[in-house]
Amino acid sequence: MSDNIINNLLEQATTAFHPYKNIPGKQKAAFLRTIAAKLESISDSLCAIAVEESHLPEARIKGEIGRTTNQLKSFAALLEAGHWVQATIDTADAERKPLAKPDIRKMFFPVGPVVVFGASNFPLAFSTAGGDTASALAAGCPVIVKSHPAHPHTSAMVANAIQQSSIECNMPEFVFQHLEDSSIEAGRQLVLHPLTKSVSFTGSFQGGKALFDLAASRKEPIPVFAEMGSVNPVLVLPDVLQKNKNVAATLAASVVQGVGQFCTNPGLILTLTCEALPAFLDSFAEEITKSVPAKMLHAGIAANYRKLKSASLSTTGVTALAQVSESEDDGAGAPALALVSGADFISKPSLHEEVFGPFSLIVQCKDEAELQTVIKNLSGQLTASVFGTAQDFATHTKSIQSLQNYCGRLIFNNVPTGVEVCKAMHHGGPYPSTTDARFTSVGNDAIYRFVRPVCFQNAPAEFIPAELQNGNPLNILRCVNNVWTDAKL
Secondary structure (H helix, E strand, O other), rough: OHHHHHHHHHHHHHHHHHHHHHOHHHHHHHHHHHHHHHHHHOOOOOOOHHHHHOOHHHHHHHHHHHHHHHHHHHHHHHHOOOHHHOEEEEOOOOOOOOEOOOOOEEEEEOOEEEEOOOOOOOOOOOOOHHHHHHHHHOOOEEEEHHHHHOHHHHHOOOOOOOHHHHHHHOOOOOOOEOOOOOHHHHHHHHHOOOOOOOEEEEEEEHHHHHHHHHHHOOOOOEEEEOOOOOOOOOEEEEHHHHHOOOOHHHHHHHHHHHHOOOOOOEEEEEEEOOOOHHHHHHHHHHHHOOOOOOOOOOOHHHHHHHHHHHHOOOOOOOEEEEOOOOOOOEEOOOOEEEEHHHHHHHHHHHHHHOOOEEEEEEEOOHHHHHHHHHHOOOOOEEEEEEEHHHHHHHOOOHHHHHHHHHEEEEOOOOOOOOOOOOOOOOOOOOOEEEEEEEEOOOOOHHHHHHHHEEEEEEOOHHHHOOHHHOOOOOOOOOOEEEEEEOOOO
C-alpha cells in the first residue's frame, strides 16, 4: 500500500468533513435509514456470502444483519431527537458580584475523519456498517473502513450499499470510503496520518495495543477506542449450586456458543469449595463433552486457539475435566473445560490470559479470602457475572463488590454472551479489555467516542449554533442554568 493511496483517502475524507459536519441531523438520519434499507433489501444474498466466508450459521448471520440495521436506525432516531449534543447554556448575569457572569454555551461537535478496523468475529455488526461506522457517521465524521481479510466479499457488499446510499441522499463525496488491504503497514499508515482524528478497533490485545501505541507516538496523539478481549469471569456461589441444577448447562451453552468466538465468552469460572461443587463440575464437564468441534472464523484463529488451549491444559496444576476430540478439519475448534486451584491460579499469570475459543477454566478457591485474592489478580474485563441466591449475595457481598472494580458490565444470574443494544448498555471495561473504560462501543452512547465539546463565551449571535440559540429552533432538550428544558430563552 503506497503512501499516496492512504494520503488520498485521508485528504478526501477531510474534504468531505467540512460540509458533512454541517448537514442537519435529520438529513444525516435519513442517510443512516437509507443504509439500513439497502442492507435489508440485499439481506438474502448478503447472508449467503457472510455464511460462506465466516463459517457462522445462517441464524447467527441473520441476527447480525438485523442488529446492524437496527443500530443504524437507532442512531437515526438519536439524530432526529437532537438532544444527544448535550447543549448546555449558562446565561449571563451582569449584576453578579464581585464579578459579572459571562454568557457560556457548550455542545458536542464531530472530531473529523475516523478510521474503523473491521472485526473478524462479527462480519456485520462490528464491521463495515457496524456500530463504529454508524456512530461515527451519526456524530458527523467521515469514515474510512479497513475491511477484515476474513470476509472481504461481505465487507465489499456492505460498502457498496453505504456508497449507494450516500449518493442517493446527496451526502458529500468521500463521506465513506472502503479500503481492502490486509497488510499491517496499511493500518499503520492510516493511524499515523495527521488527518486521521480517531480510530476504532475490535480484535486482539496485540493488535489494539499496537494501534494505541502508534496513535500515542504521533505529533498530535489521537484516541484509539480498542476493544481487545476479556476472560469475563463468572462467580458461581455455593447456595445457588445447591438449589439450581441448571447453572452448569447454562454456562456450558455460553462457553461453546459461536465456537467461543465472542469477546464476552465466559473463559473463567470462579467457585468456592462446597458440598455441591463436585456435582456441578461433573455436570459442567458432561455438557461440554456433548458438544462437537465446529469450524472457526479462519485458520489463524483456529491455530491460535489450539496453541493457547494446549498451553493452558499442560500447565502444572491444571486438570482437564472435559476435552472434545479434535476434528480432522484444522480450522475447527474443539471445546474443553479445565480446573485449577485458587493458589495455582494466583501463582501462574499465564492462566489469567484469554483463550479465544470454546474453552473455560474453573478456579476452585478454598475459602472467601482466597477468592478475594483471585479477584484482585484479575485484569480489566468487559464483563463479570455472578450466579447466586439472595443468601449468596448477602454472604459474599465483598467479593461481588470487588468484581465490580474490574468490569464494565456486572451481570446477575445470567451469562455474559448476548449484548443488548440499548442506551443503558456499556460495552467497554478497564484496561486491557479496552483502551478507555469510559466509553462504550454498543448503544447510542457510542457516538461520544467521536465528538469533542466546544464552549462559546459571550459569542455574537451569528456564531452560535442552532442548538444553542435562544429561540431553540430545533426544539431540543437542553440544560439551561442547570435545568433540563426545551423552552426558548
